[in-house]
Amino acid sequence: MLEERALVIAVHGKKNEKATVRTQRLSACDACQLKSGCGTHSFAKLSGNQSIELDIANPLGARQGDVVLVAIPEQGLMLASLLMYLLPLVSMFMAVLVAQWLGVAGDPGLIGAAAAGLLAGFAVVRKQAARHRADTRFTPRMTSVALQAPPEVPCRQSSA
Numbered sequence: 001m002l003e004e005r006a007l008v009i010a011v012h013g014k015k016n017e018k019a020t021v022r023t024q025r026l027s028a029c030d031a032c033q034l035k036s037g038c039g040t041h042s043f044a045k046l047s048g049n050q051s052i053e054l055d056i057a058n059p060l061g062a063r064q065g066d067v068v069l070v071a072i073p074e075q076g077l078m079l080a081s082l083l084m085y086l087l088p089l090v091s092m093f094m095a096v097l098v099a100q101w102l103g104v105a106g107d108p109g110l111i112g113a114a115a116a117g118l119l120a121g122f123a124v125v126r127k128q129a130a131r132h133r134a135d136t137r138f139t140p141r142m143t144s145v146a147l148q149a150p151p152e153v154p155c156r157q158s159s160a
Contacts, residue, residue, distance in 0.1 A: 001071040001072070001073055001074065001143075002071065002072055002073075002074055002077060003069045003070065003071045003143065004023050004069070004070050004071075005023065005067055005068070005069060005070075005146060006021035006022060006023040006054075006067070006068055006069075006070045007021060007022050007023075007065070007066075007067055007068075008020070008021050008058075008062045008063065008064055008065065008066045008067075008068055008149075009021065009022050009053070009064065010064055011058060011062065011063060011064055013058075016058055016061065016063075017057065017058055017059075018055055018056070018057065018058055019055070019056055019057075019058035019062055019068075019142065020053055020054070020055050021053070021054055021056060021068060021070060021142075022051045022052070022053050023051065023052050023054070023070065024051050024052075054070070054140060056070065056139075056140055056141060056142055057141060057142065058142060059141075059142065060142055060144065060145055062142065062145050063148070063149055064149065065149025065150075066145050066146075066147065066148050066149050067145070067146045067147035068142050068143075068144065068145050068146060069142070069143045069144045069145075069146055070140050070141070070142055070143070071140065071141060071143045072138075072139070072140045072141075073136075073137050075137055076135070076136075076137035076138040076139075079137070079138075080129075080138055083125055083128060083129075084125055087121050087124060087125055088118050088121030088122050088125065089118075089121070090121065091117045091118065091120050091121030091124070092114050092115075092117040092118040092121060093114075093117070094117060095113045095114060095116055095117025095118075095120070096110055096113050096114050096117065098113070099113035
């Protein structure tokens, strides 16, 4: 299981059975000592460290403001990564090979076939993602509350 800390930004449902959590997306370059002279670090800075929000089950009864650990099975993450990155590339190369076999001449035709193959690969990935939406191998889940938010204390007005 791969775990990441996340902040509970909202709880919802009749019995607070769902939680919206926010986790910070970080680049591996942040921990690297060679980042000052690396082009990959420059690209990571351009994309920014954006936060990711997820709606997940709240079996622990976490409250807004709690910091929780969210885990996803490694097998599911590896399978999803392979599907997302490898399938579109393979379909792109296959489309180019089929175009060459059919006798498509010239670079514009092959570029068009490559683009069509890439888009077809992304379409298949999207369809597979929708099909596996409820699969527990791909579903992040809350494993523990790392830090509880302080209890709410009602404000009292002083009489002066």
